[in-house]
Amino acid sequence: MRLLSYEVQGEPRYGVLVGEGVVDLSSRIGRDFPDMKALIAGDGISAARQAVAGAMPDYALGQLALLPPVPAPEKLWCIGVNYRDRNEEYRDNSDLPKYPSLFVRSPSSVTGAGRPIEKPKVSEQLDYEGELAIVIGKGGRHIPREAAWSHIFGMTLANEGTIRDWLRHGKFNVTQGKNFDRSGSIGPWIVTSDECDPRGPHDIVTRVNGEVRQQDSTERLMFPFDFLIHYLSTFATLKPGDVILTGTPTGAGARFDPPRWLKVGDVVEVESSAIGVLRNTVAAEQ
Template sequence: MKFLRFGAMGQEKPGALDAEGTIRDLSSIVSDFTPETISKEALSAIAAMDLSGFPTVAPDVRIGACVGGARNFYAVGLNYARHAKETGNPEPAEPVLFSKSTSSICGPNDPIILPKGSEKTDWEVELGVIIGAACEHVSEDTALDHVAGYCVINDVSERTYQIERGGQWIKGKSSRNFGPIGPWLVTADEVGDPQNLGLCLSVNGESFQNSSTSDMIFPVAKIISYMSQFMRLMPGDVIATGTPEGVGLGLTPPKFLRDGDVVELTVAGLGSQRQTVVAYPG
């Protein structure tokens, strides 16, 4: 099933898409999709319901991030073989982990806001994972049992902050609206194999990223198992699993986002995002 959140920022309500693609308002049975309500069991119970009796929602409503109030927003760097090559880096021996500030999270079609003075803001289409059951020290064989669903993420990055300001990638990953998530949380049973999903991204109609999750160095099961050796993953935690080749940094010459650019991205079966780039307000 495809779950989502809709409405004005900070006032989102929970919803789902019915079989005809109509948004149904679920606020009569759940207050919101947050770490407290996004367990696999809770989502499965809703998925078993007949949605036809729930109110419909106008199709032009704003779509919010598919998870509200996320406690943790993790990410994996250099996780596609061809992306590592284009950036001049060797393939890592172990997953490269970092965090994005949860204050960067926004809706899938909200604007990308250029940080004040930014010159190297970049795009990164990624498969997102939403944890649905707590896990710690899990094996790769059981890791996917802890996934509530998957989503589209644009891991927007300011390369000057990330690379040229003394390391610590979180600085280049955490500006306001640098974490568009959604439009949907698609349950794991509907997605199937997360290592067989196409990803694409264009800027102003020009294609830059066109790849597949099959090019991941570390698959989703490995990422979850590996992370769980160092931390307890909890329901509602968001993991961005890395980006394929075609980022602006890897082009010759490099290309970065400017005010007025339009970014469009899709992960197969998980929906699409569309963001307009805007200058820092003030």
């Protein structure tokens, strides 16, 4: 199933993609599962399948304003330097890391597919980072690697938009440059694990105005999805609806000489063949 969250006349709702239309679940099973997080936490997939069976779409996909598939995850984890060539990009002669780099984003720092991502007033260095993201279904603590796959509800896509000069404001963190409002995006939908096996392999491609900037495969991850779930759950309880952005390949704008920052009007597309395309246009902060 392809599950998505959206707004209708300013009201948040969620549903299932069927062809080019959307069957609304809020009106069908919303009493039991009021939003996407509740559906995930309540193991509501069977109810969703029954609600969709034989139903005609309520909306055309193109008429909806999409939200991030999980609009308010408790935790939005971000993994840095996870593809093998990314470590070499830093040109510091460092060994491959023993543990993943990790930071968090707030839900307000991302928007949905089709909505503008914002170039802030205070910086010219808005950059893109195309990523695969996994959505936690079954929560837990101290999850062993061999059990990790069963904790994945599904997969989605992310543009982990970054304000590069603000990354260097702190000595030991990158939080400032990663949390500008609406600087990144997640979507367009979650493809559930029964349709899109997280074990992969999965491709990931990022384009800016149609030009391929990033391209790689999860076969080249230093820390695979099962390891990330095991590692994160060692120190934090994972909750249903938590989202893990699993790292970006080489080729971000900062790595060009000179750097190629995003400009107002640029179109960024993140694609994976088993999931779809996350597309956003850059707009100026209002």
